[in-house]
Amino acid sequence: xxxxxxxxxxxxxxxxxxxxxxxxxxxxxxxxxxxxxxxxxxxxxxxxxxxxxxxxxxxxxxxxxxxxxxxxxxxxxxxxxxxxxxxxxxxxxxxxxxxxxxxxxxxxxxxxxxxxxxxxxxxxxxxxxxxxxxxxxxxxxxxxxxxxxxxxxxxxxxxxxxxxxxxxxxxxxxxxxxxxxxxxxxxxxxxxxxxxxxxxxxxxxxxxxxxxxxxxxxxxxxxxxxxxxxxxxxxxxxxxxxxxxxxxxxxxxxxxxxxxxxxxxxxxxxxxxxxxxxxxxxxxxxxxxxxxxxxxxxxxxxxxxxxxxxxxxxxxxxxxxxxxxxxxxxxxxxxxxxxxxxxxxxxxxxxxxxxxxxxxxxxxxxxxx
Ligand SMILES: *Cc1c(COP(=O)(O)O)cnc(C)c1O
Numbered sequence: 001x002x003x004x005x006x007x008x009x010x011x012x013x014x015x016x017x018x019x020x021x022x023x024x025x026x027x028x029x030x031x032x033x034x035x036x037x038x039x040x041x042x043x044x045x046x047x048x049x050x051x052x053x054x055x056x057x058x059x060x061x062x063x064x065x066x067x068x069x070x071x072x073x074x075x076x077x078x079x080x081x082x083x084x085x086x087x088x089x090x091x092x093x094x095x096x097x098x099x100x101x102x103x104x105x106x107x108x109x110x111x112x113x114x115x116x117x118x119x120x121x122x123x124x125x126x127x128x129x130x131x132x133x134x135x136x137x138x139x140x141x142x143x144x145x146x147x148x149x150x151x152x153x154x155x156x157x158x159x160x161x162x163x164x165x166x167x168x169x170x171x172x173x174x175x176x177x178x179x180x181x182x183x184x185x186x187x188x189x190x191x192x193x194x195x196x197x198x199x200x201x202x203x204x205x206x207x208x209x210x211x212x213x214x215x216x217x218x219x220x221x222x223x224x225x226x227x228x229x230x231x232x233x234x235x236x237x238x239x240x241x242x243x244x245x246x247x248x249x250x251x252x253x254x255x256x257x258x259x260x261x262x263x264x265x266x267x268x269x270x271x272x273x274x275x276x277x278x279x280x281x282x283x284x285x286x287x288x289x290x291x292x293x294x295x296x297x298x299x300x301x302x303x304x305x306x307x308x309x310x311x312x313x314x315x316x317x318x319x320x321x322x323x324x325x326x327x328x329x330x331x332x333x334x335x336x337x338x339x340x341x342x343x344x345x346x347x348x349x350x351x352x353x354x355x356x357x358x359x360x361x362x363x364x365x366x367x368x369x
Pocket of ligand 1: 059060061062083084086087129155157158179180181190191192
């Protein structure tokens with residue numbers, strides 16, 4: 001029985017490095033609440049991501065929720081249903097109304113050609129997702145946002161470290177949110193960040209992530225607790241040191257999949273985007289049953305029987321979640337619906353052996369032959 005292969009595997013630094021990083025806390029006893037590690041990681045990420053400002057959060061979801069809250073929005077937010085639960089929940093939990101825009105079928109990002117017709121006098125913001133690390137049409141989104149005076153918050157949870165024509169992707173829109181969850185390209189165990197330029201917005205985020213407390217006697221905001229702990233920040237400092245190796249490992253896996261699966265009719269593989277430096281966060285394949293003779297679900301189930309756990313990211317669409325039953329019509333986003341029924345993300349992480357990639361590909365090829 002071969003070892004089980006999951007869709008991803010959390011990156012961990014050499015244990016000695018982590019111990020060295022956390023050891024000073026046994027002297028200081030300062031283990032959370034914006035300590036030294038927190039300050040250091042914020043500074044390092046500002047440089048690494050090439051952005052103006054970074055506010056660390058305890059996870060990516062609260063980063064989204066608090067960024068939306070700090071924008072002081074009311075009304076409708078144009079967004080994509082082809083994403084992780086977090087994106088849509090963050091809108092709804094801010095008492096805002098998601099308005100779902102379809103995706104385009106090359107990169108699965110929000111389709112800006114279908115966006116303007118969704119703008120109403122209630123629209124206040126756009127929340128697009130750089131899904132799988134594919135960059136949204138940032139230029140067109142900026143044009144639409146300016147024309148209708150809308151805020152733009154990017155869910156960049158999949159796009160850590162990517163650049164577009166040399167510019168860090170965290171620079172687009174009014175703010176961008178990254179996730180540093182264990183399953184992401186860069187992790188702080190749990191964690192996330194908001195990137196932005198406006199200093200006043202940063203002060204508000206700081207206030208909101210610390211319960212809305214202004215001073216010992218003054219609490220003047222309905223905040224949350226979204227502070228990143230020193231242990232999380234220390235993990236980030238260690239993992240950041242090894243990021244080049246992580247990315248190189250992922251790239252090798254990506255290239256092996258491309259070489260092995262490149263000529264299968266009915267399988268659509270990830271495409272490269274002009275000007276984008278990718279991070280190989282995911283390896284989504286689109287399965288056309290008519291051409292392959294086998295469905296996405298059959299591939300998923302057969303691989304599972306062999307101990308290979310792929311994921312149907314993103315199925316179902318968030319607009320089809322049980323908790324939103326009856327509220328949204330998925331037929332209004334037909335491309336998203338089509339893709340969600342056919343997409344499968346294959347295992348990819350830095351230490352996945354190429355022999356295992358070959359084995360996964362052979363199983364798929366044998367099924368589709
Ligand atoms: C992971 C993820 C999030 C949430 O981040 P957490 O750090 O897990 O809270 C949000 N949006 C997308 C698209 C994600 O993949």
